[in-house]
Amino acid sequence: MHKAVIAKLTFVLFLLFTVTLAHAQTPTIQGVVRSESKEAIPFVNIGIKKKGVGAAADANGNFTLKLGNEFLDDTLTFSAIGYQELSMPVKAIVMDKTREFILEEKSTALREVLVLSKKPEIRKLGVKYKLPFIMGTAQTRNNNDISELAQLINIDGKSAELLSASVYLKSTKADSATFRINFYKNAGGQPGQRLVEKSIIKRLPLSNGWVAVDLQPYGIFVADDFFIGFEYLPDSRNTEKFLFFYGAVLGGSIYARNVSLGEWRTTAGGRLSAYVTVRQ
Numbered sequence: 001m002h003k004a005v006i007a008k009l010t011f012v013l014f015l016l017f018t019v020t021l022a023h024a025q026t027p028t029i030q031g032v033v034r035s036e037s038k039e040a041i042p043f044v045n046i047g048i049k050k051k052g053v054g055a056a057a058d059a060n061g062n063f064t065l066k067l068g069n070e071f072l073d074d075t076l077t078f079s080a081i082g083y084q085e086l087s088m089p090v091k092a093i094v095m096d097k098t099r100e101f102i103l104e105e106k107s108t109a110l111r112e113v114l115v116l117s118k119k120p121e122i123r124k125l126g127v128k129y130k131l132p133f134i135m136g137t138a139q140t141r142n143n144n145d146i147s148e149l150a151q152l153i154n155i156d157g158k159s160a161e162l163l164s165a166s167v168y169l170k171s172t173k174a175d176s177a178t179f180r181i182n183f184y185k186n187a188g189g190q191p192g193q194r195l196v197e198k199s200i201i202k203r204l205p206l207s208n209g210w211v212a213v214d215l216q217p218y219g220i221f222v223a224d225d226f227f228i229g230f231e232y233l234p235d236s237r238n239t240e241k242f243l244f245f246y247g248a249v250l251g252g253s254i255y256a257r258n259v260s261l262g263e264w265r266t267t268a269g270g271r272l273s274a275y276v277t278v279r280q
Contacts, residue, residue, distance in 0.1 A: 026069055027090065031099040033061045033078055041103060043180065043201065043233050044080040045146065047261035048090070054260030055144050056234050064144065077261055081182075081199045082106055106197060122163070126153050126228075126275030130168050130209075130247030136270065138232065139241045141258050147243055148231040150184065150191045150255040150264070151274040155225055160280035162220040165213045167230050168247025168273040171206035173240060179204050181213055182229035183220070191227040191255055191264050196220055201233070206244050215276075227255065228276060247273030 033044045040061030047054025048071055057063040065076075071090055078086040083103035092098070138147045149167075165181055181200040184191035198218050204211045232243055248254065252271035257264050 027067045027072065027094045029063075029065045029067065029076070029090070029093055031063065031101055033057050033063065033080070033101045033103060035083070036102060036104060041080050041083065044078055044103070045260035046076065046078050047259060048074045049077055049261050050263060052141070052259050052262055054146075054262060055142065056146050056260050058234070058236060078103060079261055081180075081194065082197050120161075120279045122277065122279055123160075124275050124277050125155060125160075126151055127249055127271050127273050128275045129249065130273040131249050134248050134250065134270070135170070135245040136248050136254060136272075137245055138243045138256070139258065140232070140234065140243065141241070143239055143241065144234050144236075145258065146231050146233060146260050147258045148182070148229050148256065149246060149272050149274075150182075150227045150229040151272045152186065152189070152227055152255075153225060153276055155222060155278070155280065158280045159221060159223045160278040162215045162218075162222065162276055162278055164215050164277045165228055165230075166210055166275055166277070168210050169204065169206050169230075169244050170209055170247075171244035173242065173244070174238070175207050176203055176205050177244065178202070178233040178235065180231040180233055181215075182231055183222075184227040184229060186225045186227060190266070191229065195222070195226055209247070228274065230274065249273060 033041045035041055042057065042059045042061060044057040046057065046063055046065060051074060053067065053071060055063050055065040067090065074090050075087050076090050076093060078101055080103055083105055086101060086103050138149060140147045179202055183196040185193050185195050200218060202213050248270040250270055254267045254270050254272055255264050
């Protein structure tokens with residue numbers, strides 16, 4: 001009887017030790033993302049691809065990412081416009097207590113010269129209107145991560161210079177928010193690889209409805225259909241997951257994701273009210 005009690009007690013202690021150890025090993029990765037010149041890189045996307053786990057660095061390159069033990073054998077990726085992706089095993093980061101993550105700049109490739117028509121015209125491409133009472137909601141999975149919406153832009157087979165981007169945004173929670181304007185290749189009807197290696201970050205009002213971003217200073221030319229993305233960047237002052245409403249129209253599909261480096265979700269039945277003004 002005495003041996004049985006000792007055996008049960010030993011088993012219980014073993015379970016408690018296992019649970020405590022597992023809890024203690026639940027990784028929280030904190031650090032700062034810098035360039036090779038030691039400058040902080042703002043708003044870096046950080047995540048485990050295809051796992052729906054991520055975070056975004058703040059304006060000073062600092063980030064915090066809480067992970068479950070099930071992700072210890074995965075790889076954490078850091079992605080920023082103009083820099084090579086950095087991928088590191090989660091277990092190595094935790095064991096080595098890595099706190100600084102260095103990204104290498106991409107080499108500047110010669111850009112193909114695109115020729116516009118002899119008499120270029122100013123055109124608006126995309127969804128140029130919204131329907132009354134047709135709105136979508138954007139929210140984050142965590143308040144330290146992104147939420148991104150994308151719209152396919154057809155350029156009708158003619159090269160184009162991008163002059164501005166417009167989107168319909170409204171919020172009852174905030175009067176403005178920070179967004180990054182992204183451009184992606186059309187990968188079979190889904191946003192694909194990044195098309196433009198230029199960081200376009202703007203504070204946009206959320207009370208007016210239609211907002212426009214001037215793209216002329218960036219000298220962006222496109223030769224094929226592409227996706228334009230409007231990526232909400234997290235604000236430490238915001239503690240809510242709901243962010244804003246976006247305008248929409250019936251028909252087509254809406255493309256969205258709410259995790260850094262996450263998979264795009266396609267929802268049929270509507271399109272984002274967003275367009276670009278071009279010269280072509």
